[in-house]
Amino acid sequence: MPEHVASIKMYVGVFLALMVGTALTVFAAKVDLGAWNDIVMLTIAVTKAVLVILFFMHVKYSTRLTALTAVGGFFFLAILICLTLNDYLSRFELLGPLVPGK
Amino acid sequence: MASTAYDRHLEGLAAPHGGHHPSLQHQFDSLEQQKESSTLGMWMFLITEIMFFGGLFTAYVIYRSTLHGVFAEASHELNVTLGALNTAVLIGSSLTMALAIRAAQVNRQKLILLFLVLTILLGTTFLGVKTIEYRDKFHHHLVPGPHFAPAEAALQQVADKAQIFFSLYFIMTGIHALHMIIGIGVLLWLLVLSWKGRFDSTYYNPLECAGLYWHFVDIVWIFLFPLLYLIGAHTH
Numbered sequence: 001m002p003e004h005v006a007s008i009k010m011y012v013g014v015f016l017a018l019m020v021g022t023a024l025t026v027f028a029a030k031v032d033l034g035a036w037n038d039i040v041m042l043t044i045a046v047t048k049a050v051l052v053i054l055f056f057m058h059v060k061y062s063t064r065l066t067a068l069t070a071v072g073g074f075f076f077l078a079i080l081i082c083l084t085l086n087d088y089l090s091r092f093e094l095l096g097p098l099v100p101g102k
Numbered sequence: 103m104a105s106t107a108y109d110r111h112l113e114g115l116a117a118p119h120g121g122h123h124p125s126l127q128h129q130f131d132s133l134e135q136q137k138e139s140s141t142l143g144m145w146m147f148l149i150t151e152i153m154f155f156g157g158l159f160t161a162y163v164i165y166r167s168t169l170h171g172v173f174a175e176a177s178h179e180l181n182v183t184l185g186a187l188n189t190a191v192l193i194g195s196s197l198t199m200a201l202a203i204r205a206a207q208v209n210r211q212k213l214i215l216l217f218l219v220l221t222i223l224l225g226t227t228f229l230g231v232k233t234i235e236y237r238d239k240f241h242h243h244l245v246p247g248p249h250f251a252p253a254e255a256a257l258q259q260v261a262d263k264a265q266i267f268f269s270l271y272f273i274m275t276g277i278h279a280l281h282m283i284i285g286i287g288v289l290l291w292l293l294v295l296s297w298k299g300r301f302d303s304t305y306y307n308p309l310e311c312a313g314l315y316w317h318f319v320d321i322v323w324i325f326l327f328p329l330l331y332l333i334g335a336h337t338h
Contacts, residue, residue, distance in 0.1 A: 052324070
């Protein structure tokens, strides 16, 4: 079967990158960066997730159909979060705070 | 004569079990097609999982955008050291899972067993640490409900709103832990099949699909850890 067999070195490399990412996010969270704390935190988390998807989940070596399906899943997620936030951040302002007595 | 799918089908009828790979289901033309189908099907299932957790993450984003300060204060009650330890344990289990599949790809049957056992052990370690964390939350009266009574004065003043954070914490990590338990169950089943020598470089679809599920659960935790444990770290 013409299957791509990735090297052990590659898997360990991805593992180490994920560990460094974890250490980095813990360290960055302790520094007060204002609004940038969330941006740094999510950038590291997304990078780690992409590493897992590409290498551990073999999307890098899979067919385009599988890759497109994987991307599609996160596209739906973006629609879910963005459209819901559109509603909550705009409409509910007019009705008052989400939680009474904020 | 060109060998079409129909020709191969007729050959299959002529010799029901001769010449066929024992793991090739009759509705597929080839092992490649079978593997592609199962991988694609698994990803379709994972899309529904992304949307399932996505709803919870959306709820988190909405409440946090409204209760930013309360969430940071409540997050401080979580144990960053145990959370980071569990992140490392889960990433390690993803590595061993990937190596179990690689062992199948290179026909190392004993290594499949070894790496599956390691993955199960690391998954169990994660659940053990999670149990310790949950126990501490019960001891510190941080479980939402009538007995919610945080010791921290800053949290007492906003107890109602802080309960929203802890509700999200218990629902999100609880459902994540449920996925881990199901994953360990699946891996135990695959351990038995591996023991029987069912997987090799020609056929390891169940390992591949279980791997996809396991890595997905890892990704959920990659987001849960900073969003729950780290959002209050810089305020103290």
